[in-house]
Amino acid sequence: MDTMTNKNTSDNLQFDYKYGFSMPDTSVIKIDKGISEDVVRYISSVKNEPQWMTDLRVKSYKIFLEKSMPDWGADLSHIDFDNITYFARATNEQLSSWEDLPEEIKNTYDRIGVPEAERNFLAGVSAQYDSEVVYESVKKELDKVGVIFCDMDTAVQKYPDIVQEYFSTLIPPHDNKFAALNTAAWSGGSFVYVPKGVEVKLPLQAYFRINSERFGQFERTLIVAEEDSSVHYIEGCTAPIYTTDSLHAAVVEIFIKPRAKVRYTTVQNWSNNVYNLVTKRAKAEDHALMEWIDCNIGSKVTMKYPSVYLVGPYARGEVLSIAYAGAGQHQDAGAKMLHMAPHTSSRIISKSISKAGGRTSYRGLITVTPEATDAKVYVSCDALLLDEESRSDTYPYMKIKNSEVEVQHEATVEKIGEEKIFFLMSRGIDKASAEGMLVNGFIEPVTKEIPLEYSVELNRLIHLEMAGSVG
Amino acid sequence: MLQIKNLTVSIGEKEILHDISTTFEKGKIYAIMGPNGSGKSTLASAIMGHPLFTISKDSKILFGNEEIQEEEAHLRSKRGIFLTFQAPLTLSGINVFQLMRVALEGKLDPLALKNKIKDLAKKLKIKEELISRALNDGFSGGEKKKMEVLQAAVIEPAFLMLDEIDTGVDIDSLKTIAEFLAEMKSKDRTIVIITHYNRILKYLMPDEVVVIIDGHIKQKGSADLSQKIESEGYGWIQ
Numbered sequence: 037m038d039t040m041t042n043k044n045t046s047d048n049l050q051f052d053y054k055y056g057f058s059m060p061d062t063s064v065i066k067i068d069k070g071i072s073e074d075v076v077r078y079i080s081s082v083k084n085e086p087q088w089m090t091d092l093r094v095k096s097y098k099i100f101l102e103k104s105m106p107d108w109g110a111d112l113s114h115i116d117f118d119n120i121t122y123f124a125r126a127t128n129e130q131l132s133s134w135e136d137l138p139e140e141i142k143n144t145y146d147r148i149g150v151p152e153a154e155r156n157f158l159a160g161v162s163a164q165y166d167s168e169v170v171y172e173s174v175k176k177e178l179d180k181v182g183v184i185f186c187d188m189d190t191a192v193q194k195y196p197d198i199v200q201e202y203f204s205t206l207i208p209p210h211d212n213k214f215a216a217l218n219t220a221a222w223s224g225g226s227f228v229y230v231p232k233g234v235e236v237k238l239p240l241q242a243y244f245r246i247n248s249e250r251f252g253q254f255e256r257t258l259i260v261a262e263e264d265s266s267v268h269y270i271e272g273c274t275a276p277i278y279t280t281d282s283l284h285a286a287v288v289e290i291f292i293k294p295r296a297k298v299r300y301t302t303v304q305n306w307s308n309n310v311y312n313l314v315t316k317r318a319k320a321e322d323h324a325l326m327e328w329i330d331c332n333i334g335s336k337v338t339m340k341y342p343s344v345y346l347v348g349p350y351a352r353g354e355v356l357s358i359a360y361a362g363a364g365q366h367q368d369a370g371a372k373m374l375h376m377a378p379h380t381s382s383r384i385i386s387k388s389i390s391k392a393g394g395r396t397s398y399r400g401l402i403t404v405t406p407e408a409t410d411a412k413v414y415v416s417c418d419a420l421l422l423d424e425e426s427r428s429d430t431y432p433y434m435k436i437k438n439s440e441v442e443v444q445h446e447a448t449v450e451k452i453g454e455e456k457i458f459f460l461m462s463r464g465i466d467k468a469s470a471e472g473m474l475v476n477g478f479i480e481p482v483t484k485e486i487p488l489e490y491s492v493e494l495n496r497l498i499h500l501e502m503a504g505s506v507g
Numbered sequence: 508m509l510q511i512k513n514l515t516v517s518i519g520e521k522e523i524l525h526d527i528s529t530t531f532e533k534g535k536i537y538a539i540m541g542p543n544g545s546g547k548s549t550l551a552s553a554i555m556g557h558p559l560f561t562i563s564k565d566s567k568i569l570f571g572n573e574e575i576q577e578e579e580a581h582l583r584s585k586r587g588i589f590l591t592f593q594a595p596l597t598l599s600g601i602n603v604f605q606l607m608r609v610a611l612e613g614k615l616d617p618l619a620l621k622n623k624i625k626d627l628a629k630k631l632k633i634k635e636e637l638i639s640r641a642l643n644d645g646f647s648g649g650e651k652k653k654m655e656v657l658q659a660a661v662i663e664p665a666f667l668m669l670d671e672i673d674t675g676v677d678i679d680s681l682k683t684i685a686e687f688l689a690e691m692k693s694k695d696r697t698i699v700i701i702t703h704y705n706r707i708l709k710y711l712m713p714d715e716v717v718v719i720i721d722g723h724i725k726q727k728g729s730a731d732l733s734q735k736i737e738s739e740g741y742g743w744i745q
Contacts, residue, residue, distance in 0.1 A: 453596075454558060454559055455596055456596050456598065458555075458557050458558060458559075458580060459592060459595070459596055459598075460598075460606070461556070461579065461580035461581040461584065462555050462556075462580050462581075462584055462589070462590050462592075463581075463584060463589075463606060463607075463610040463658065463662070464581050464584035464585050464610045464611075464612075464662070465581055465584075465609055465610055466579070466581045467579065467581070469609065470581075473598075473601055473605075473606075473609060474598070474601075476600065476601075477598055477599050477600025477601040477641070478599060478600060479600070480599070480600030481600070
């Protein structure tokens with residue numbers, strides 16, 4: 037019991053985790069590219085979902101058709117919705133082999149020293165599950181205190197009541213086109229339920245929750261933290277996730293009850309052909325705390341603005357983010373904070389790095405409603421440009437409807453100077469490493485919040501990016 | 508140890524050093540003096556390999572018997588050339604320990620390195636908290652210069668150039684730095700001191716004083732030369 041504490045046991049939450057971690061079905065399920073109402077109904081029937089979920093999917097599909105593409109952020113005109121496979125279930129057979137992977141992906145795995153078994157998993161080559169043993173012990177601890185941690189499909193089957201109560205209520209399908217698409221076509225993602233008073237000390241890592249639909253394009257994650265509970269959820273890994281699919285449209289909804297705390301850490305490194313369009317939102321009740329830590333290294337285009345709805349007095353929200361854009365990449369990332377109750381506070385720290393013509397944008401929205409007296413807002417966004425071709429923009433929007441509010445906003449743009457690089461080189465450090473060190477120093481305020489093994493890998497990855505050796 | 512031959516250095520279109528040649532011998536101490544803007548720092552930067560400075564085709568820098576004028580700065584550093592900066596820059600998120608770890612490439616294990624840095628800091632009267640703070644972030648002038656000297660002592664270069672290590676430093680700090688440097692003197696190490704003042708040279712008696720004016724070496728002499736310069740200025744040298 038040293039990894040968790042429990043003030044409130046609930047026996048009805050015991051369940052068999054194996055269900056969510058079974059090896060994939062041997063049958064091959066394939067559908068044609070493109071999306072239609074039939075496809076959506078088909079996905080739902082294959083998954084044997086309850087009627088309400090089928091209805092929600094169909095309704096969302098219709099909303100998806102009606103919604104226009106967002107025209108205010110990154111260029112999305114190259115997304116071809118008809119050329120995407122909306123559902124696939126892996127088989128025991130290897131779908132492709134290590135040899136088939138692009139050279140730069142293999143090299144990167146080699147250089148950051150990812151073991152073979154993990155590489156195969158990351159590359160989507162193999163459905164082998166080697167972490168099962170590690171996970172078993174964690175799972176037992178979770179079981180004891182009634183924490184549910186499984187994939188979303190399993191949750192729909194096993195915990196329909198909890199899922200139905202929260203699913204799609206914070207990010208409804210009409211929120212935006214990609215949220216609608218996700219709600220219509222979702223597969224995989226995580227479900228986390230933390231009972232009242234339970235503090236989960238060990239971070240829950242999606243990494244351990246491996247199954248055939250693990251890195252689905254339309255992941256759906258739902259986290260519910262009951263009163264006085266706390267949990268840290270980590271998704272992603274720093275090795276590049278290779279996918280031939282070009283669209284990743286995930287939705288993450290988090291509900292934080294009074295005095296509960298949730299931290300959600302993402303380290304994303306999609307391969308550079310992926311549109312990463314993710315809607316993440318948390319609702320924090322009184323004295324609750326939500327922390328988003330969001331690191332975006334890969335993808336072709338990322339649009340992601342983790343948000344916190346501060347609905348209860350003294351609720352706090354934080355977004356700490358890092359975005360790196362290299363050649364051909366556009367990271368349009370930021371945060372949204374909605375202060376809807378008195379004494380709420382928010383803090384946004386955004387660090388972006390652009391290199392080799394890459395483009396980063398910070399886009400933030402702070403709303404303070406008339407009810408939110410004595411709200412405190414702190415926004416700091418720093419951009420680092422590594423060369424003349426790279427670009428960084430800041431779009432900070434603030435809608436303050438209450439006069440008793442404390443707002444602080446700081447923004448800096450900095451160029452890595454020749455002088456600093458020369459200084460480091462004069463100490464025997466080669467140019468690429470010098471740039472890497474300076475970049476890592478720049479993002480240090482955020483990386484120090486990330487678990488060590490992730491920040492070490494992140495630092496290593498940034499060094500590789502500086503050396504120009506990552507695709 | 509290090510020889511420059513026909514060194515002509517420009518920044519952009521502007522030529523700063525004009526065809527200068529001189530030799531720095533192993534185990535000796537050199538003082539480079541000259542009015543502001545005469546090219547003293549440029550000489551040190553060019554020897555270190557600053558990419559902003561361009562050198563003419565027939566310029567040569569020899570380290571031992573090897574030509575190094577084409578080499579990048581980090582390779583020159585690996586050979587044993589070190590430069591303390593006149594105005595050390597602030598590095599956010601990087602402390603001296605992290606910097607030295609990367610610089611030494613694991614030649615010293617982290618704990619031994621940490622202890623070494625601590626010991627050197629004590630000797631140089633650097634507050635211990637500065638070791639773990641971002642390098643030069645909020646440091647005083649003296650603290651910055653001491654931290655430069657500390658790094659030199661960690662790396663133990665064979666050819667140590669000190670660019671105005673004595674400016675922006677209070678009297679006590681200057682004494683600490685000078686005494687520390689005097690201990691770094693060895694028969695295997697060449698020390699080149701770029702300075703405007705005689706004070707530091709009392710601790711590090713130069714074997715040769717080199718005077719640069721308008722990008723030319725105008726005078727060379729013994730330690731007496733620096734005293735004469737301090738009392739009479741540069742006007743008499745033509």
